[in-house]
Amino acid sequence: MESIITGRITGLEMLEIGPCKDGYEMGFLIGQRFSRQINSRLSKDLILRNQLLPFARSPRSHTLLKSLSENNKRRYPNYWDELQGTAQGSDVPFLEVLSNLMVRAERSTAEMEVDVLQIMLLNFRKEILPFIPKAEQSSSIDTNDDCSDILVVSDSMAVAAHNEDANVALVGHTYLIKRNLPNGSSFTAYTYAGELPSCAFGFNSHGLAFTLNSVPPSKHEIDAGAIGRNFICRDLLEAQSIDDALTRIHSSEASVGHSYNLIDTKTRRILNVETASRNQLKTRV
Structure with a gap:
């Protein structure tokens, strides 16, 4: 039987969950609890909006995105389910039309529904950013997130x-x-x-x-x-x-x-x- 405990530690919110029946349920509960923070980040993250999403509109991104999704889903299926659950719980579209996105590569980029990729782009930003041409990267955006x-x-x-x-x-x-x-x-x-x-x-x-x-x-x-x-x-x-x-x-x-x-x-x-x-x-x- 699952349990959910919420709290706040010095301003940082905490969610305690589990045991869960599967990864999807875990992700869904996280997405549901933190929907506001997730959607707020998606709307304000300049690297996502100004670099990752424009790149995802380009047909040259499709082979890379398809390989990332297929290889990681095959290697870690339970964690992939967690990611899908997080997207569903927070009402953020995930990859349900990724295949359609690839098929529509010849169409105008303005017509492509790239919002379906937002959660995936966040989780693969380190693997995607090196393939964005420097001329398309905004110098005003700080991509230095080293710790x-x-x-x-x-x-x-x-x-x-x-x-x-x-x-x-x-x-x-x-x-x-x-x-x-x-x-x-x-x-x-x-x-x-x-x-x-x-x-x-x-x-x-x-x-x-x-x-x-x-x-x-x-x-x-x-x-x-x-x-x-x-x-x-x-x-x-x-x-x-x-x-x-x-x-x-x-x-x-x-x-x-x-x-x-x-x-x-x-x-x-x-x-x-x-x-x-x-x-x-x-x-x-």
């Missing part, structure tokens, strides 16, 4: 300090999700409105925590249409140990690189894992 961390481990202490330097579009558009899983475990994740938990930071009842930092890719390093960062990070929330998390990262087949700070709160072990596409990674202890 930074300080990691310290000694005989007397272990500290992980994270600075959340996200884009200004996320101000007022974040929340905490705590999910209780059917197997008795749980996770808590700081979540960007409309996105999977969590491409920022989170922790679970197995004692695993993580924070994330951006690794801007060179275009030749990108594996176009492969697995998205948001899906990999969502998978880390269910890792049962730091070694399990390493395995999930290593086998993820990521499209673009990222930096993962993995923290074992039980053994005071901290690892930094920097990745690139095609399963390349470097681990620092």
